[in-house]
Amino acid sequence: MKHILRQLILTTLCFGLLYGVVLGFTFLVIPDPPRVGWLDLETSSTTPYRTATKHFFLARDVLDVPDQKVLLIGASNTLVGFTQRSVQALVPCAKVSNLAIGSANITELRQLVDLVHDVQDEGARRSNTFVIGIWFGMFADTEKRWPGPDRHHGDTDLDVERYRYGFYRRTPAGPVAVLPPEWLRAGVLLIRPYLLMDKMTRDVTIGFRRIVLGRQPKLTDAQRETAVMSEQAKSDALIYWRQNMGETNEISQSQAAALQDLIEDLLRSGEKVVLADLPIPNWHGRASIYQPGYAQAVENIFNHFSGRPNFQGLKMADLDGDKDYVDEVHPKPHLARVWASRLASVLTPLACPARTATDPEGTLQKRFAPAPD
Template sequence: MKILLSAGLRLFVMCLALYALLVAITLVLFPLPGRSAPFDTASAGATVFQTEAKYFVMNRAAIGTPGKHVVFLGASNTVGGFPVALTQAQLPDAVVSNAALSGSNLTQIHEAFQLTRRAIKPADRAHTVYVIGLWYGLFVNDRLHWPHVQGQPQQTAIDTELYRYDFYRRAAGGPVAVLPEKLIPFATIAIYPVIALEKIVRVVTGPVREAWLGAQPGRTDQQRDEYVASAQDMHDETAYWHTFFPSGAVDAQQFAVLDALVTQARADGSAVVLVNLPIPAWHSAAVSYDGDYQTRLHALIARHAGDPLVSTVSMRDMNTDSWFCDEVHPKPHIIPLWVSRIAAPVNAVVARVDERASAPAAQTHQAAAGAARRLGTHTDVAIVDVAGAKP
């Protein structure tokens, strides 16, 4: 019996050593993004994580470096419209992170916000500015945006990655953490060979999947800059969005989610900048729900008008048709104009945060606690604790 136990122990130690060697080799071949590297979902394809959602979920601890933060939230036009390197150069007084995720509605943006704030130490949340890129396409009803089998809970792209390695479990209210937040980076390293294998498979099978799905090859920056929308393009792009807004109006519940996000951020002591992003004039004129979005957004802004740390930037006048490479995304040579447009207002908010930080700590804590009571939730809630985050 002792011989069997001894042999089993030696085999276990040997297997453990071999797996540790495999982890080490994988880390050499596919280095983790450095903690000093900017957090940028646009860079996901160049990392072992490959997709934006996986990069966000598995690497979000990188946002939690001490100090002042400017965190961008939104969808693909925020991912591409505010490149971290270019934006950081114009926002020198804080660390810029882009945590936007392509294909999001407000439900997923709220979820990204909750995971982001949990990665940032409570003491640093009062030194954090959230910049939220908005347009009507974010206000799609969950039922249409995240279709799922009746009777089953909906699942966002973030949810898929949370569940993938059993770091979170499914519950009626949404994902529930199995591991403490601080252990996620260590768990990520423990399964690193699996993540690397998934990247290899995804890269190797990419051309086959694209051919099967009939996906168009990605355009170069030159092709995007040279793009001119044809009548057929306008028709197809407008028809696509009509499928998400059959009533001709945006989803009111998604505005409730945005309002909950702003309220929770302020309860944390964080500042918020709402950026009303432009779309080409031809597209705005073609869809009724863009007007409905504008009306509802102005009403939400009015509700927070008395808060000096909730600011707005309207870029809607930057709607020249020739500045866009489709119905929503700016051409590459226009992106620096987007960054320049928001730089001064965001820098002003960062300065206001600095001024507020010099106020007595007890006063700041009391204000945050009062906001939390009005919201009806604790200031360190889990992902789905804020009303409106899930249907």
């Protein structure tokens, strides 16, 4: 018995030593990103986390700071339309994070907000200003958006990350934390070898995934500026979004109600909210069966919160020029700069009231005026 126990202890020590060596090696290969109090998920592919959902889930504790924070949430058009660097330059009084996740619906936005709150104390929460970018593509029921065989039915991309490393466990009532939020950094430290293996696998197979899965390299800003959608591409886009909305004929009213509840909860907790109705190209708005119902639902939400303290709405329906978009949703870089300016015009007085009060009269309005066509 003593011999078995001795061998068990030696084996454990050897395994621990080996794991420690591998762990130390990971810091040489994938250095820990600086903890600067903000996140930019547009840069996720350059971090040890590689994907936006993993980047957010494992690094979100950097948002537990008392500084004024602007947290941009939404789908991929929020990611490219309100770039972190553009908004940060226009709103220097706050730490700006772009937490937008591609293909997100309102349910996933709620999950994201809850995960941010999990790692923040009361002081950090009260200095949050959430910018919620929305468009009709986000109003699809979760079970219809993610029905695929690659995950548990109805799991969002954030749910996948909750369960991936055992930080959460699945229960009939929903995900339950196994690792307390205050231990998140320790948990991430322990799984660094797995992050390294994931990074190496992704780097080695990038060519294979592009060929087999049809994934195209990310376009440069210059390529995005010159992109033109063909009529066939427009037709394909309409089919794609009908499938992505679950083959329904209208947006999900439960998702609209979830958005209203999310905003209500944020305002009641003392946080600030900017709701941005993101434009799409004119041809897409006219051709989509979802746009009319979406427009009515958003108008109802704007009316519901009109006049509420700490709430601002942003509409940009005039920015719908077909030639200003890369595809059916995403703005070209020159239009994204206009989006950022429009956002800053309503965001700065909300997130930075002291700066607005001391700014020379008319300066902010001139600075944030829309660029000429």
